[in-house]
Amino acid sequence: MKTYLRFFMVSFLALALTGCSGESHKQKNLNSKSITVWHWMSDREDALNELVNRFENETQVKVKLELFAPSEAYAQRVKASAQTGTLPDIYGILGEKRDFASFIRSGYVKNLNEELSAKLGNETDVWKNSFFAKALAVNEFAQGNEFGIEPGIYGIPLDASTIQMVYNKKLYAKAGLDPNNPPRTWDEFIEHNRALKKSGLPGFVSGFGEIWMIDALASNWAMNIMGEKKVFATYEGKVSYNDPDWIKVLSLFKQMADEKILVEGAVTMVNKTAEQTFANERATYAFNGSWCVNVYKGMNPGLEYAPIPPPAVSSAYPIRVWGGAGGSLVVNNGSPRRDGAVTFLRWLTAEKQQSYLSQATENLPSVKASLQHISPILSGFADDMDNATHPNVYPVHEYPEVTEAFNKGIQSILIGEKTPDEVAQNVQKTKEKELAKNAK
Amino acid sequence: MNFQKIRTLLGGYLFILPAFLFFIIFSAYPFFKVFQLSTTSWDGISPVAPFVGLDNFKDLLMDNPVFWHSMKNAFYVTFLALVVQNSLALLLAFLCDRDIRGGNVYRVIFYLPPVLSGIVVGLIWNWIYDGNYGLLNHFLTFIGLGNLTRAWLSDPQTALISVSVIHMWKGFGWGFVILLAGLQSIPRELYEAARVDGANSWIVFKRITAPLMIPVFILVSILTILGTMQIFDIIISTTGGGPGYHTEVPITRIVAMMIGSSKFGYACAMGVVFGLILLAISMIQIRVSKMMRQV
Numbered sequence: 001m002k003t004y005l006r007f008f009m010v011s012f013l014a015l016a017l018t019g020c021s022g023e024s025h026k027q028k029n030l031n032s033k034s035i036t037v038w039h040w041m042s043d044r045e046d047a048l049n050e051l052v053n054r055f056e057n058e059t060q061v062k063v064k065l066e067l068f069a070p071s072e073a074y075a076q077r078v079k080a081s082a083q084t085g086t087l088p089d090i091y092g093i094l095g096e097k098r099d100f101a102s103f104i105r106s107g108y109v110k111n112l113n114e115e116l117s118a119k120l121g122n123e124t125d126v127w128k129n130s131f132f133a134k135a136l137a138v139n140e141f142a143q144g145n146e147f148g149i150e151p152g153i154y155g156i157p158l159d160a161s162t163i164q165m166v167y168n169k170k171l172y173a174k175a176g177l178d179p180n181n182p183p184r185t186w187d188e189f190i191e192h193n194r195a196l197k198k199s200g201l202p203g204f205v206s207g208f209g210e211i212w213m214i215d216a217l218a219s220n221w222a223m224n225i226m227g228e229k230k231v232f233a234t235y236e237g238k239v240s241y242n243d244p245d246w247i248k249v250l251s252l253f254k255q256m257a258d259e260k261i262l263v264e265g266a267v268t269m270v271n272k273t274a275e276q277t278f279a280n281e282r283a284t285y286a287f288n289g290s291w292c293v294n295v296y297k298g299m300n301p302g303l304e305y306a307p308i309p310p311p312a313v314s315s316a317y318p319i320r321v322w323g324g325a326g327g328s329l330v331v332n333n334g335s336p337r338r339d340g341a342v343t344f345l346r347w348l349t350a351e352k353q354q355s356y357l358s359q360a361t362e363n364l365p366s367v368k369a370s371l372q373h374i375s376p377i378l379s380g381f382a383d384d385m386d387n388a389t390h391p392n393v394y395p396v397h398e399y400p401e402v403t404e405a406f407n408k409g410i411q412s413i414l415i416g417e418k419t420p421d422e423v424a425q426n427v428q429k430t431k432e433k434e435l436a437k438n439a440k
Numbered sequence: 441m442n443f444q445k446i447r448t449l450l451g452g453y454l455f456i457l458p459a460f461l462f463f464i465i466f467s468a469y470p471f472f473k474v475f476q477l478s479t480t481s482w483d484g485i486s487p488v489a490p491f492v493g494l495d496n497f498k499d500l501l502m503d504n505p506v507f508w509h510s511m512k513n514a515f516y517v518t519f520l521a522l523v524v525q526n527s528l529a530l531l532l533a534f535l536c537d538r539d540i541r542g543g544n545v546y547r548v549i550f551y552l553p554p555v556l557s558g559i560v561v562g563l564i565w566n567w568i569y570d571g572n573y574g575l576l577n578h579f580l581t582f583i584g585l586g587n588l589t590r591a592w593l594s595d596p597q598t599a600l601i602s603v604s605v606i607h608m609w610k611g612f613g614w615g616f617v618i619l620l621a622g623l624q625s626i627p628r629e630l631y632e633a634a635r636v637d638g639a640n641s642w643i644v645f646k647r648i649t650a651p652l653m654i655p656v657f658i659l660v661s662i663l664t665i666l667g668t669m670q671i672f673d674i675i676i677s678t679t680g681g682g683p684g685y686h687t688e689v690p691i692t693r694i695v696a697m698m699i700g701s702s703k704f705g706y707a708c709a710m711g712v713v714f715g716l717i718l719l720a721i722s723m724i725q726i727r728v729s730k731m732m733r734q735v
Contacts, residue, residue, distance in 0.1 A: 072699065079484050099702055102485040202572075209680045264571025265591035268599070268679040273566065282572060400701040412684040415596050433503065 034062030035340050036088035040074035041327050042067060043294060047360035051353055055344060063344060082108050089335040090345065092327055093155070096400070097392045101147035103330075104154055110331040111152035115342050127346060128153070134385055135160040135366045138324040138392040146396060155328035156345045157366035159357065162323030162381050162388050163216050163289040165311075169304040171284045175199040182308045186252065189311040193261050196284050203261040205283035207271025208414070211407035216322045217287050218410060220310045222249045223389070227317040235398045237435050241406070241428040250420035252313060253413045267414045279303055290381035291326065294362035307380040309387070323388030326363055399438075405430040477708040484704035496709035507710060510688040511717070517604045517689070518668040525608035526660060529615030537623040547620070554613040562677025565606045569593050593679050599686045606674050611667065615660045622656030623649070658729040662722055669718055690714045
């Protein structure tokens with residue numbers, strides 16, 4: 001009995017000590033000579049590994065690349081690691097601007113302003129100027145930002161993206177439409193859809209089950225109809241969602257439903273399924289990001305398609321598309337290898353590496369100089385980069401509850417359950433509730 | 441108390457210490473932490489969690505119709521699971537309880553769906569329910585019921601029931617196994633004696649099977665209620681809670697609040713309220729079942 005008891009106590013203590021070694025593990029991480037990078041981009045894993053090998057050969061500095069997918073799991077891991085002080089040297093923050101701000105406020109992210117404004121060696125320009133301004137902007141906190149964050153740029157874009165519409169050229173020709181003349185206006189879009197329907201061809205697909213995609217398309221049209229200023233004034237609570245311009249935005253989705261433009265089931269479809277639907281030529285149009293070039297290539301290499309901006313509803317304001325940075329990486333402010341981490345990111349975003357990355361992954365590069373190496377289809381996505389915008393660069397942000405009510409409301413319009421007026425009223429009610437709550 | 445007694449007592453406590461520590465670390469601490477976080481407006485990132493008292497609970501109880509709508513949806517799926525899923529499980533358990541040829545094969549087949557991942561099941565059923573090229577629509581057209589075809593998961597009239605069917609298909613295997621085990625534990629002599637006394641099948645079921653199966657029925661129904669109320673993976677992989685709010689359930693709302701809105705404190709309050717509701721349901725059920733046993 002005594003022997004058993006002793007054995008048990010020793011084993012238990014050993015286990016307990018092993019379990020309590022979090023601090024020593026943390027210490028080991030800090031003292032490690034290699035730079036640890038966490039990312040979620042499974043589609044870019046091979047190319048990134050190749051680049052890491054090249055970097056190690058060139059600099060003799062070890063880089064440990066760790067992939068955590070899917071992105072939801074990655075986002076949770078990063079948040080949990082922030083709580084336990086075990087964030088890696090380089091990582092990405094997935095989420096909205098307020099999440100980014102919270103990470104910075106908590107001291108987990110280094111302000112890279114100084115490094116981005118510096119010229120190294122025989123470089124002719126500062127690091128900052130090599131990027132697409134739009135790609136860098138999503139990681140920037142301007143003077144007087146609503147989050148109270150010290151002005152600066154806090155992340156480095158690894159690649160860029162724009163979210164636009166794509167159309168199938170083969171199906172266009174089949175319907176007797178000119179494959180080189182896609183719809184530029186809303187009326188043309190409706191007209192072309194009628195022609196497609198007449199020929200028994202499918203219409204429009206998007207992953208509207210992921211409601212942020214509804215948000216992207218709706219805000220494109222909102223900015224086209226009423227201009228950015230009025231959209232932001234709505235977010236500030238100065239313009240009501242019952243305003244005729246907002247009703248007009250919602251009415252576009254009503255018209256989509258009435259004309260049966262959406263393929264069956266798109267309202268609850270995830271984007272992956274929507275991508276399969278378009279790649280398999282079961283939809284003539286899709287609303288998708290520039291990452292789709294790589295996805296469609298994998299699903300149907302023979303697919304003939306081209307990107308176009310969402311059709312303009314009004315000529316009063318330009319049509320804006322969501323875009324900017326694809327994936328961005330930040331440097332852990334608490335890391336003892338901050339300088340090495342910045343060096344690695346600087347190397348990773350040099351023209352040569354960016355050209356390789358964009359060619360290997362069919363993603364838009366984040367630096368301008370690498371643009372010459374991309375495919376023609378991808379180039380079509382890059383053309384609209386100047387018109388790109390993104391909630392992360394908005395000067396003011398809508399409450400998530402209001403955004404959800406708006407997007408879910410659009411789903412209700414698409415299934416014929418609610419009218420644009422009913423949805424607008426409901427969204428405005430939610431807005432007033434949130435305003436009152438936050439005024440407290 | 442002499443030294444020997446103290447040593448014996450201490451030895452006993454030492455033996456339960458590991459389990460006790462595991463319980464404290466992995467059950468009790470998270471449980472109380474959720475309570476504590478539910479009184480804050482923590483965003484899940486910041487090291488500071490501002491205390492807001494009972495504000496989250498007040499808002500949830502008085503001013504969050506979407507959460508209560510999601511609760512209604514969960515009750516609907518649970519009701520269907522209790523009645524349809526468990527009836528099917530009982531029927532199949534009865535059939536497999538008899539000495540039929542290939543009984544073991546059927547047992548394995550019936551138990552397969554619960555073993556599969558909810559996400560995988562959701563993706564498979566997505567193909568079945570697909571509005572354009574789905575198996576169900578194809579079958580309906582084939583048998584001349586083409587007018588019934590639709591996008592089952594996007595239609596507000598069929599979305600929730602379609603998700604419920606997937607959940608029941610995935611879940612009936614659990615009930616089947618437990619009910620079958622219960623049936624097989626009933627002594628065969630009782631049936632033989634009843635037959636000798638001239639009892640028909642209905643009388644045998646009413647007087648022997650049902651009373652002896654009450655504890656098993658209770659167990660299955662508690663597991664069904666708790667399992668179904670917490671339905672999540674199937675919803676996420678099929679409808680994502682849509683269209684609109686038609687297939688939202690409490691867990692999808694909690695996740696939306698936690699990840700979509702970064703309101704961890706509020707999400708914890710939702711978790712606490714939801715947990716209390718589940719606890720209340722279980723307690724009512726246990727009480728009712730005790731009363732039934734007395735009858």
